[in-house]
Structure formats: C-alpha cells, structure tokens
Amino acid sequence: MSVNIYDKIKIKDNEMRFAFCESLIDLASRDERIMLLDCDLMSAMGTIPFKERFPERVIDCGIQEANMFGIAAGLSASGKIPFAHTFGVFASRRALDQIFMSCAYAGQNVKIVGSDPGICAALNGGTHMAFDDLGIMRNIPEMTVIEPTDTLMLRELMPVIAKKHGCVYMRLVRRKCESIYRKGTVFTLGKANVLRDGIDVGIIAMGYCVGQSLIAADLLKGKGISARVVDMFTLKPADREETIRTAKKTGVIITAENHQINNALGSTVAEILAEECPTPMVRVGVHDMFGEVGERDYLAERFELNADAIVKAALRALERNK
C-alpha cells in the first residue's frame, strides 16, 4: 500500500463539491448510465456544470427527498447508476425509510451523497448538522459507508464507487477541506491508510478529524509521545486488520470523528477490539449533544473535535493505562 501525505496540513482552495462535480462529469463521459439527482441543492453543491454538460441525465426533483430516493431506486432498477445528493441530515433522517426499503432492501445500485457533515454545516446550524448520519447508514445491511478525506481521495474513489454494484452512502464535505494526500497514494475501499507510524498511542480518525489527528500527533511528539495515525475513510466495511494491528502495536486507541461518539467510528473500533483484542480506548466525538450554529473552527472547539481535544484524549488514555 502506498501512502504519501503532505508534511503540513492546510486548507487548499479546491473545494470538495467542485472535485465531486468534475469527477462525476468524467465518469458520465465514459458511462452513459451515470445520472445525477438532487433536491434543489444543485447550486449549493456546485453541480450546475454537470447539468450544462449532461442536461438529459440530471433530475432535480425539487424539495422532496423521500421521492428522490424512490426515483433513484426506479432508475437503478432500469440499469442506471444514480448519484443522489442532498444534505446528510435529510438523506439520513428524512429519507431513511426510502433509502432502506426502496434502495438497499430492494438490492439497488444507488449512490447516496450526504453533504455538510457535522460541524461543516457551520452557519446552517444545528438543524442541518449531521452528527448521526454515519451511525444511521451503518446499520443498513449491505450499505457501504465512506467519508472521503480530501479532494484527491474523492477523485480516486469516485470510479470505484460507480463500479461497485450496491448502495453506497458517501458523506461529503461540500466546501474547502484540508488536503492530506499527495498524488500516488493508493486508496482501497475497506482498507484504512496509515498516515504516520508510532508506538505509544494509535489514533484512528475519519473526515475532518484526520487532519486534526496529524496535528495532534505533532503536538504529542513534542511531549515525547509517538502516535500512529490511521485514516479509516471506509466506515463500513471497516478495516478490522488495521484496527487490530494498530491496537497491538500501541496498546492505547483514540478514535476521532466529526459525529456522535455512538454508532459510528468509535463504536465500530470498540466493537472490533472488544471481540478481537480488548484495548483501552478514548473516543473523541460529540457527546450526546445537538449541533449549533457557528464557524467550523469555533464548533470544533465547542464540541471538542480539534487537535487539542485529541491530544487531551491521548494523554488521558495513556495516564489511565499506566
């Protein structure tokens, strides 16, 4: 496995939504089955260029999420490959039964794109803040659940997602996000990427918290603590082998996710370790709270999802494990 990352984590100008649109156009130009569905959020998602290029392959359903996922299921049953986008809150909560029944239970091939995960909803506030979508989707049988970490990974994974038959929930930052990976990195669905090796503590992270975990690893290094950082971008199927390897190598595990600590990454890792390799753990994530309005950095501090929170969690876990 080849992983190549930037030395310094910083936000680049390219936005996830533009990378999504460009890679979808690229896919659609090679596969006429690809379609794009949305619920009046095409402007917000930056997918108007797709509509301009393939007007006959776009269905903007209007504000009707339940209907959209049913339409997507019907198109899939007719051999199309629909990518259906709405905000993650609406995909996971408002249209859950349609995604479960018409898409997944019916064995369809619908790619569900839920944007603005957790604190990335920022000024849209608590009503739009999906802190629970991964946990909801993870419980649907046969559903693949992923959160691409940056634009490079997204571009690499899009063809894989399109080719894999079955329902996929892709949680996606809409606007700018940290660039982690350099070209040449290999991304495999279901395989976590080890971003940094270490022996004292293992940090397993997803999405926004991956960049924060790398910053936390630097801060820990300053305190003489060596952290192994793992990007678990496929929540389901999770990489059991890497989880166990990291636990055995470090003896202490931190999970970090832009989500409730229940039912998503923290729970998945805890379940794997409880069954295979019991290991002391601390979960960084949202603790049974609703979201609220604010800029992303403020919210990261408010909900204790940033590098400082990850460092504190690591120190607490190491102290407890003495």
Place this chain on the structure above:
Amino acid sequence: MKSENKARFLRRKAKEIRILTLRAIASVGIGHIGGSLSIADLLAVLYFDIMNIDPSDPEKINRDKIVLSKGHAGPALYSALALRGYFDSSCLETLNKPGTKFPSHCDMRLTNGIDMTTGSLGQGASTACGLALAQKIDKLQSHTFLILGDGECQEGQVWEALMFAAHHKLDNLIAFIDYNGLQIDGPTDDICSLGDINAKLTSFGCFTKTINGHDVSEISVTVNEALTNRGKPSVIVIKTTKGKGVSLFENNASSHNAVVTSEILRQGLHDIEAMS
C-alpha cells in the same frame, strides 16, 4: 377475440386469481386477503389483456412493468404471475413459509416477475416514477403500471410522486387507486378522508377517471384510453369492494389481514365460483 368472449375470459382469469389467492393464504392460515381480492379483476385485465410481457424472458428490456405499491396484496399478484406462466401455481402454497420466494410483501430479489420491492406504503409511487422516467430516457414505448391503495394515499410521498410525474409528463405511467374505502382501523372516510380524490388528482395534473373496479370490460376500455393519453400521467380510481368474492370478507375492514381456516376456504371457493 369478440368483446363478450374477452370479458368472459377475463372474468374467468379474475376468478382463478381469487381462487389461487385464497388457497395460498389458507395454506399458511392467515394473510392479507381483503386487499388482495379487491384487485383481482384489475390484475386479470393487466396480465391477460394489456401488458406487453414475456414470461419466458422476464427481464425483457422493453417490457411493461408493474409496481404493486400496496405490497401486502402480493398473494394476488403472485397468483396472476403463476397463471401467466412465470412459475408453477404450486409455488403459491409456500407463501410466507420459511425460506419462501413468496413473502407477504413483494420482493424483486426473490420472486420471478416482480419489478419492484414494496411494502412501506407510498414508496411504490416514487419507484414507479423512476421506472417510467427510465423508459422515457431509453426511448422505450413501454409503460409502467402502479397500483396504490386508497388508505395508502394518506402518505405524503404519493403526492410528491404525482407532482413529479405530472411535471415530467410521464404519460407512460398508468396508476390505479384501489378505492375499497376501508383501511385497517376502519372506513377511510372516518380515519383520514381522501376528500374529493378526482378533484385532487385533476389539480395535480393527472388524467383521471373513476370506474367500477370489478367490471373487466370497463377496466380494459379505460386503460386503453389512458394508454393513448399524451403529456400527463393517468390515475384511474377503481371503486372496489374489499374482500370481493368471499362473503365473509366483503366490506369488512378486519379482512385486511384475516385468518383463513379450511372451512372458510371451502365456503370461500364456493362463493367465488358462484360469482357472476
């Protein structure tokens, strides 16, 4: 076929659907008999007069498709499929038995001839729109038929889908509302009335007609009229009797999911044979 002969043939098929449905449900002892019996005549017309399908090639690309959104009436649809040759009618006696390919609610992953999985009410309206839309995109001359229950129309998703169908001019979508007036807890009008359903459908941009859902000739004529309709989806309200054909179950809300003993089966078969 002369029209009187055709009507006689379709009435016979409707009776056979009712017989197989009753036998299948009796074989497991309980099931959704009322709403299955109410659509037997519609299914006879669709499967033996209207639909372009080929049981020897169930995945044929340009076939007409059907979505039984009131998925609990699966036993009636399975009976129609068996009579049309999709599988042997003896399979129906495995209804709801362990490992069966014939579950209460329609499952496209299990049953030959089922075009869409249904069971959570309202969802079939949207999936049928998706199928009809794909037929348009692929420039197929085929149609999608959708069967809704009247109680089911209390679901908001039905109206999202109809708004969508009208906007996209899905004139290849022919929907039916099985208007038997009863839902699990009683008369639909007592629980949450659909009001003036024809006015609602018309205002949503649909071609609509209300007909006798037990008159095979009227169903056939109306569906053929809907098939020539251009630029808008059709919704045909079929006035029916829940449990039609079995006196014990007719107009009885509790027939939604009822016990069918061997004695009820014997009497029911007698009732069905005596139908005009």
